[in-house]
Amino acid sequence: MRDLETIVGPENVLTDPAYLATYTRDISIVQETWPEAVVRPAFTVEVQRIMRWANKYKVPVFVTSGSCYQGYGGVTSLTPGCLVLDLGRMNRILEINDKLYYVVIEPGVTYRQLVKEFDEKYPHLILDVIGGSPEASVLGNAISRGVGHTWWPYAEHFECVCGMEVVLPTGEVVRTGSGQLSGSKSWHLFKWGYGPWIDGIFTQSNFGVVTKIGLWVAPRPEAYDWFVIACPKEEQVGEMLEFTGKVMIRGIIGGGATIGNALSSLSANITYPWEINGGTAPLPDEWIQEKAEEHGVGAYNLFGGIYGTEEMVELRWKQLKEIMRDYPNLYIMDRDMALRHAEFAHRVLYDHLGYPHRSLFGWAHWRGGGLSFYSPIAPFTREDALKMQEIGKKITAKWGFDYMMKYVSGLRAIHHVGLLTYKVPDEVERARHCFLDLIKTYMDHGYYPYRCNPWADDYILSRLDAGYLKVITKIKRALDPNNILMPGYYCPEVIE
């Protein structure tokens, strides 16, 4: 520990339980793991030294970018007694280029921080934001391949990452993309560089510590309009998804649009009706429908944004309505009515314009303090939408939970973000079984999760193609011979 103190200063090596407590559990609450210590570097060179130190003593290291994650785990390490490398102090916005529209940021930069900077000094820029906490790391979400809510490609955050700085597990630094060339003028402008492109291996992986990224941001559009399109019955989800795919692929609406089922939208307006059904889930379909009608919510609701110039927006509205003719069960919700609904208003007035906010925690608190996202990817087809709904409803009901979900952001397929919420501690064990059952059943039908809480990694990895696993374990062995960086995280354990 004395070595670590020399590297980062004694005040940035934390061993007291008062500090460690904030690294012991995440929102899923399925596990509580205590690290041995937390180290908080401020510079890349300190990260390098820490990794060399960890190699010397073969200490497992778990990385977090300021410890704010929701739904997919993040702050809780898989390995008890590990060293947590908290990059929260590396929170510098290194560059904002408002001519070529990119930023260069460190891992500790939060959505709040960057949006505030834009708001105050660069109002002509827009940052695609997530529906989660504004205190989350922008870099962390991008390299976890998280998505946002504006338009393509900005809504797919990793799509907009251009040039990384990565500290390898053994302490060397690699600059990806055009950063290969010392003095490169296009590091954050041209992704591919020369030769094999390696950025992807540092996302959802344990191959390196990403200490810097270039991120493309968008010019704030001249014109914006929004809509909420709903369908009255849940069996119409197929039409809804197919329609959404059509208008997204054609670029008529922003690719960061969201579709929520009735229950997920209702949860922003009302709290859990414990008096119904003896407090047990799932809630009866009749009750959901009754409440949906009362609150003017469809069985599924698409919140979309249309961006461009005034003329483009007008034209896209025409195109949208044209395509809608093929979907008579879908209707455009009255705007005043939509704005009276907390979630709809937040989506269309805030999310779509790059302002993080707080409406969405209604669903996180729906049944209790535990939350896990199960997020299989759904192709934009009727059949797949119906199948995914069937699986979700069946499995959640089997384990005594509600089927709450959002479809979020996509271009050919969309993230089916299932929101499993449960009472803590009573329902945690049941939720864990339900979660694994959901993942398994969706995978059985060909729907892979795009991202997952690390505690379920083992199961998902056990289903993956042997050839793929062979490649990633080879890479892992080559880059991290002592297997010290986040062992088991998105990659099988390589030390037998």
Added chain:
Amino acid sequence: MASKTTKKWPNPGRWPNLDKIATWRSKGDLFYLCMTCRYCISETYEFLDGERENRFDFPAKYMIICPPFDIKQHEAFSSYGKVEIARILYEGKSDITEEMLKVIYSCSLCGACDEECFAAKRTKYYDMHNAEPSPYLPTDIFHALRRDLANLGVGPLSRQKEYSQWILKEHNPYYEKHTDRLNWVPEDKRESITSKSEAEYIYFVGCTTSYRQKNIAEATLKIFDAAGIDYTIMYPDEWCCGSPAYMVGLLDVADEQMKHNIEAVEKTGAKYLITSCAGCYRMWKQTYPERSKETLPVKVVHTVELLPEWIKNGRLQLNKPINLKVTYHDPCHLGRHLKEEAVYDQPRETLKSIPGIELIEMPRIKKYAYCCAHGGGYRSVFGEDAIEIAGRRLDEAMKLGVDAITSACPFCYRGFMDAIDKRKYNLKLYDVVELVAQSL
């Protein structure tokens, strides 16, 4: 932050005050209401709250609301971190450490997190037959933890214990003699002020105003004299209100002061008790009735509550113009702590009544005001941090281009005074009563 655990105390396994909160519905669940959303740390856009509804341009967006987090930049110091500390102690997962105590008491209990906590406000608790939101807010957990630590003899921090002992001995936390409490009053007035046996109003001066911010007391008396009210000061019967001890969990100390003060007031037969300190006001208004389980014999008012009426009915003639652009800082103990009884409008109304004064609001006001960090026992231990936090509040005022900052609390006054000095700001500082007194 210190890296190493030094002194330790074994976890007693029993946390009666925390337990009372944690078992409100079913054991331990309350700690899991926290969804780690971090809304207790920063402002975001808000739709659910009527006051900010549709305010796209809410000027305070994305500012840090938690003073200790703002300074330390580690989540342990945030409301979320402190809930986690309460949880691990309650669940017996850690001993009590010296460093942990520093984190627990690194909080002025300002209640900004209570206003923002999504879980506390929006979650119905898990009782299928009687679902309702939890009545407990984050600061209730922190105060319960402080009470338990005090009962164990582990908390509060040594400086806080010391001043609490001084409160028992000399009835003030400033290491001053009780016999000096009235030194701020000119000698020729002392007798007449303290000897009235049947005055309608009691002026409860408070320790900070008596010993440190005498300017506030002097201005208050000037106003009382101009208004022609029949008042007295309970000397030597005015003791510390107990707030400094209460806030750090030493309820025995606070209770002793409270019992004495209530008895002393009963003896006078006065109808009103006026205080010019937000801390005293909160104790008299909220804590005394709660703790004593009695209806107080007097109506408790803060000076700023009386001023608008006295100005309106001509009792006070504000003739002299004061040409200043001022802003007003809401003390937490006069605002958030009092919930629906918060005193927000009267000081503003008073300021607007003074000829020449232009009131310009800071981005964060009323229940969203950023705390100056001089309450809750924080300043006594973490002086430098407290002054820096007060300075950050001043930064907001400076951006408005005002000439002066005003408030209605001697604790806030002290914080701003030191921060102005440290930051070398060209900014004047007044209590609201000082401006009123000047305008008479």
